[in-house]
Amino acid sequence: MGFEEMMNTQKVLAAAAILAAAGTTFAQVTPGPFAPDALEDMEGTGGGRTFLTSIFGGDVGVGGDLSFASVDFGDWQDFRAPGGPIQPSSGTIFGTIFGFGSVTFDFTGIGGITGFGFEASAAGVGSDDIEFFDLGGSSIGFFSDGDGYGPGDGSMEPKAWTSTVAIGSVTVTGPETAFDDFRYVQGDVPARILIYTESNGDDNEIAAADNLGLNYDLIRSDTAALNAALASGDYVFAIIHQPANNFAAGFDAELDAFVSGGNRVHFSFWNTDADPAIQSTLGIDSAVDFFAPRPVFNNASHPSWGGTASPVATSGSDPWLDNGDSLTGDEVVSTFDSTSGDGATVVSNDNRTLANGFEYDSMEAGGMVNLLEAQIDWVANAAPPPPPPGSQVIQFQSGNDGHLAAAVSTAGITPDLVLESDFPGLTSALNNPDFGVALVSNPCCFFDGGTPAAFADFIARGNSAHLSFWNMDAEPVLQDAFGVASAVDFFTPRPVFDNAGHPSWGGAASPVNPAIDPSPWNDNGDTMTADAGAEVVGTFDSTSGDGAIIVANGDTTHFNGFDYDSMTDGEIRDLLAAQLGWLGTGGGDCYADFDDDGSLTIFDFLAFQNAFDNGDLAADCDEDGILTLFDFLCFQNAFDAGCE
Numbered sequence: 001m002g003f004e005e006m007m008n009t010q011k012v013l014a015a016a017a018i019l020a021a022a023g024t025t026f027a028q029v030t031p032g033p034f035a036p037d038a039l040e041d042m043e044g045t046g047g048g049r050t051f052l053t054s055i056f057g058g059d060v061g062v063g064g065d066l067s068f069a070s071v072d073f074g075d076w077q078d079f080r081a082p083g084g085p086i087q088p089s090s091g092t093i094f095g096t097i098f099g100f101g102s103v104t105f106d107f108t109g110i111g112g113i114t115g116f117g118f119e120a121s122a123a124g125v126g127s128d129d130i131e132f133f134d135l136g137g138s139s140i141g142f143f144s145d146g147d148g149y150g151p152g153d154g155s156m157e158p159k160a161w162t163s164t165v166a167i168g169s170v171t172v173t174g175p176e177t178a179f180d181d182f183r184y185v186q187g188d189v190p191a192r193i194l195i196y197t198e199s200n201g202d203d204n205e206i207a208a209a210d211n212l213g214l215n216y217d218l219i220r221s222d223t224a225a226l227n228a229a230l231a232s233g234d235y236v237f238a239i240i241h242q243p244a245n246n247f248a249a250g251f252d253a254e255l256d257a258f259v260s261g262g263n264r265v266h267f268s269f270w271n272t273d274a275d276p277a278i279q280s281t282l283g284i285d286s287a288v289d290f291f292a293p294r295p296v297f298n299n300a301s302h303p304s305w306g307g308t309a310s311p312v313a314t315s316g317s318d319p320w321l322d323n324g325d326s327l328t329g330d331e332v333v334s335t336f337d338s339t340s341g342d343g344a345t346v347v348s349n350d351n352r353t354l355a356n357g358f359e360y361d362s363m364e365a366g367g368m369v370n371l372l373e374a375q376i377d378w379v380a381n382a383a384p385p386p387p388p389p390g391s392q393v394i395q396f397q398s399g400n401d402g403h404l405a406a407a408v409s410t411a412g413i414t415p416d417l418v419l420e421s422d423f424p425g426l427t428s429a430l431n432n433p434d435f436g437v438a439l440v441s442n443p444c445c446f447f448d449g450g451t452p453a454a455f456a457d458f459i460a461r462g463n464s465a466h467l468s469f470w471n472m473d474a475e476p477v478l479q480d481a482f483g484v485a486s487a488v489d490f491f492t493p494r495p496v497f498d499n500a501g502h503p504s505w506g507g508a509a510s511p512v513n514p515a516i517d518p519s520p521w522n523d524n525g526d527t528m529t530a531d532a533g534a535e536v537v538g539t540f541d542s543t544s545g546d547g548a549i550i551v552a553n554g555d556t557t558h559f560n561g562f563d564y565d566s567m568t569d570g571e572i573r574d575l576l577a578a579q580l581g582w583l584g585t586g587g588g589d590c591y592a593d594f595d596d597d598g599s600l601t602i603f604d605f606l607a608f609q610n611a612f613d614n615g616d617l618a619a620d621c622d623e624d625g626i627l628t629l630f631d632f633l634c635f636q637n638a639f640d641a642g643c644e
Contacts, residue, residue: 029141112166122148124175283348306374483534483552506578
């Protein structure tokens with residue numbers, strides 16, 4: 001496998017991670033605090049692993065795929081690192097999902113709620129997910145915490161969400177996750193949606209928002225107030241219709257910061273052609289004036305059209321001298337005059353922005369309201385485009401292992417698939433071309449029969465892999481795939497030393513020592529030698545001892561010949577986190593090596609994203625003085641070009 005192939009895989013992985021991070025779905029539900037109307041502290045629910053069918057004094061039903069139990073302090077354990085008993089946030093009783101799966105709380109009996117929260121801690125490795133449904137059962141928001149609620153020591157963390165429409169039910173999914181101090185609110189909550197308009201009075205955009213039942217704040221013809229609202233942090237979605245005047249000074253920067261912050265925008269401005277900064281923020285490549293209203297066609301069957309009839313005709317009246325601009329850009333989803341005409345609508349920013357190149361007052365009201373309703377609903381709820389093949393991350397662990405998950409979190413990696421002892425699932429994922437990185441720790445068990453061949457094919461496709469497996473000595477296919485020439489069993493945990501000053505150790509301390517407690521495993525791994533082209537970068541017992549770690553396949557694979565559960569928590573976490581960040585070497589000193597560690601890895605993308613999110617002009621890759629989506633594209637190109 002060539003270096004260029006490996007770098008392309010990592011570039012795609014990191015780019016997808018950045019875009020996914022920027023594209024959290026708004027829907028009608030957003031994270032945020034509220035003053036509760038009711039609190040369920042679980043103290044009156046019995047304890048003793050009593051199975052519950054309701055909470056809040058019987059007002060809120062509990063059901064779903066799994067049972068929900070009332071549990072006493074000391075009777076439920078957090079098996080993540082560093083672990084410990086689950087600690088209720090108040091009193092001595094909490095509730096828990098009885099198994100790995102889902103529980104649903106039903107609020108329809110009280111007419112729905114507008115805010116929901118709790119304190120929570122996962123009890124095992126895996127993601128915690130929550131999905132909200134309206135009174136009709138339609139999904140209105142989904143949120144996922146990849147490494148589970150709480151820090152991993154049994155203590156709980158607070159979570160809260162508010163909604164612009166009534167929540168009928170909530171489904172929580174997690175690894176035996178525990179909950180305490182449930183709370184909800186009914187009635188008004190902050191709007192979180194802003195509408196700005198200088199319409200001539202037709203107010204088609206307001207009619208569309210009203211038809212959707214949105215809870216919004218309205219600003220009319222006060223551009224300074226618009227700037228302040230965008231900067232306030234109070235809003236996650238802005239609907240802006242400006243057919244009449246220019247914006248106040250500073251609007252360009254506020255809009256860009258709003259979009260860069262992960263928020264959503266539905267936009268129309270008569271003078272976009274005169275504002276390159278707005279064009280850049282909204283993914284518009286060019287804008288050309290026109291001066292007579294034009295019909296708008298559905299050119300691409302894009303979902304932002306919903307069921308709106310095409311074309312949307314003009315009204316026959318023309319209250320404005322300049323009616324907008326024909327557009328080119330990231331994705332053109334409607335056109336003027338015909339389905340092959342000039343661009344009328346551009347979608348960008350990972351489906352978070354939609355810009356119309358026309359004002360609404362000159363359009364036929366019925367069709368215009370229908371189109372705006374469909375567009376607003378789509379841009380408010382649209383998920384990011386699917387990541388490209390080969391860009392997703394597998395995290396697999398078995399047995400007691402929480403160390404890999406802790407290292408993944410420390411490294412700032414968000415896995416797309418987390419598997420717990422699902423051996424057929426691992427084989428299937430390795431064979432799936434959507435995945436390009438596999439992070440696997442298996443200290444306890446045999447793999448599925450197809451796993452070794454699947455791993456070999458996965459690596460041969462140019463993907464990256466990190467593996468710890470107790471039984472490598474018995475798996476010649478895996479040995480060959482990971483550059484292992486020989487492997488010999490050992491049965492007592494051994495310290496691991498940095499024998500070669502290899503950069504995959506990063507700043508991790510050497511040695512990494514066995515834990516004080518006895519090992520939970522009878523077979524602790526293998527000593528190894530390396531194939532030609534592979535390298536021993538860690539040794540047992542001393543810097544001249546038996547091989548413990550092998551790097552191979554152009555630095556895209558690590559194999560650790562020891563189990564993590566037997567090692568000291570902080571030491572093994574730091575080593576693993578460093579290893580996960582060093583799956584490819586670029587060399588040289590160049591812009592793409594953003595973390596200046598001498599290698600091109602996913603950490604360069606994460607460092608770049610952090611700088612971008614913090615407004616650091618070090619992330620101004622295209623050197624235009626502002627931070628926009630084009631800086632991401634510029635950085636991707638620099639990373640793809642590599643370092644000399």
